[in-house]
């Protein structure tokens with residue numbers, strides 16, 4: 286049966302560290318029930334400085350203050366996930382948050398978390414005072430969960446359970462096995478995809494867990510390997526993601542005895558994820574630059590922490606540091622992208638979830654939007670200096686809370702054979718022997734590079750046998766698919782094996798011969814049948830190989846065709862883009878020219894209208910009321926002047942006519958005069974008087 290479960294989100298503020306206390310960094314976040322918000326006395330200041338844009342409260346499934354302990358966090362958030370693993374439900378617990386906000390402290394406890402130190406560089410480095418902040422000892426969620434699991438397993442009389450674990454690190458997108466043998470610590474593992482089953486890590490070692498001390502030893506070994514690899518490969522352990530995986534397998538027991546009939550088995554996987562912190566480039570520079578007034582550097586609390594690591598961390602080049610930060614940010618960015626896409630899934634179910642972009646999202650694909658009860662613990666700091674990073678963590682938690690997973694218990698039921706039961710009993714016996722051995726006082730204790738090498742040859746032999754048996758049993762329990770495909774072969778084997786057993790009581794008797802003959806005949810027949818079966822299977826395999834070859838060829842052809850089509854598509858798309866650009870340019874030019882013409886036409890129209898108005902004004906006196914007093918006065922003057930001009934012109938014309946007529950009279954008089962030729966003095970006088978009057982008029 287499957288059900289939908291939202292990812293549970295918890296917020297946890299850590300107490301102020303010594304640096305923040307000395308710096309008097311104020312706490313600006315407040316918690317009320319399961320919400321957090323900026324203290325009212327800070328909202329205005331932060332809004333003014335644009336550090337926050339609103340005063341909204343952020344609500345989660347749980348909120349923990351700096352006073353809450355790891356136990357409080359475990360019991361409220363993770364316990365139900367751990368309990369459900371015994372019913373066959375996968376579970377994932379993730380710690381997410383900015384650097385130094387307490388992810389490792391929450392997941393691995395105070396032993397795993399690193400110490401914060403403050404160096405006051407106003408003093409010289411030699412007498413620099415390193416002040417240690419006393420941190421209370423606390424178990425992390427991993428140990429608390431395994432303590433709980435082992436207790437629940439012990440109390441449960443209806444199930445026989447097996448626990449094993451792996452511990453891995455993702456550093457710069459590469460995967461390392463933290464529990465690998467020493468010569469393999471720096472080997473990178475390959476992440477593979479199994480069709481229909483998701484991603485798995487090839488070669489990741491698996492270790493049996495019987496007690497809390499096993500867990501502690503393995504975590505210590507993991508931490509030691511992590512530091513060792515960090516030194517060997519010049520990387521920084523707190524700048525990687527780690528995942529502690531626990532595999533839980535259970536087989537039902539009927540009335541205290543193993544069930545010979547139907548057998549119910551469950552298998553589940555628990556992931557405990559400690560993510561690297563998100564980085565800011567300026568905070569990286571702050572951490573690297575020795576001239577800063579206060580430099581923060583981190584030293585592992587582990588007594589085995591290599592001094593080489595401490596000095597190398599300060600020597601590391603800025604490039605390496607930024608490169609690591611880039612990988613962390615990129616993988617966290619893809620994690621946020623996956624979460625954000627998943628949160629949109631209920632609105633658009635076809636949304637593609639980009640799990641394949643990073644190793645982290647590939648490994649967590651079953652936990653995010655898949656078949657796992659998932660809980661994200663967002664760790665944060667409530668100080669003013671961290672307000673922006675805290676806000677980004679709060680937003681991440683808000684989105685993650687809306688993601689739904691579809692969870693289903695991994696339960697199998699089957700008829701088990703005697704061999705399986707024998708193995709189960711065998712394992713119990715070996716378990717008890719190992720337990721007894723481990724609780725005996727040890728004769729030789731060897732301290733090797735910080736790992737307690739307390740298990741001598743006998744102990745490790747028992748452990749090896751136990752591990753192999755558990756692996757075999759688990760393999761048998763969960764490889765039913767194969768046997769279901771071959772029912773006939775399985776039947777023959779199980780019946781035949783019983784028939785071939787020789788009963789010692791029959792030795793030397795007649796019955797023995799009969800029985801042996803019957804058994805031999807039976808064995809012959811079965812052998813023949815098996816040969817036939819083998820041939821059939823061989824043929825089947827050959828057919829399959831042919832099919833695989835055919836499919837591989839088709840796939841290659843299709844891939845080639847696809848590549849060619851892709852190339853054509855790319856060329857065509859490029860051409861289309863360039864035509865589109867040209868068209869757009871032409872359209873813009875045409876549009877611009879059209880606009881210019883339109884504006885010329887409009888301005889000409891305006892000029893014509895102005896001229897028309899003027900003509901109308903001059904000819905018909907239309908629009909006089911729109912003129913100002915000055916303009917009216919100018920116009921009045923113009924018209925008076927015009928009137929004068931007209932009057933003068935008329936007057937001139939009239940006198941010119943008179944002059945013309947007088948001239949003609951004179952002309953005629955002159956002719957007569959010539960004729961009369963100076964006959965009288967009076968005549969001459971008259972002529973002279975006429976000329977004088979013409980001259981006067983002309984003037």
Ligand SMILES: Nc1ncnc2c1ncn2[C@@H]1O[C@H](COP(=O)(O)OP(=O)(O)OP(=O)(O)O)[C@@H](O)[C@H]1O
Pocket residue numbers: 298299300302351382383384385386387388389390391395398399400401420421523524560561562563664
């Ligand atoms: N709840 C807490 N109570 C007391 N001390 C805490 C708490 N949370 C964190 N610390 C301390 O704060 C410091 C930083 O914590 P931790 O190393 O867990 O941070 P982180 O988020 O894992 O950092 P990084 O991302 O760099 O690995 C450590 O000294 C740790 O012991």
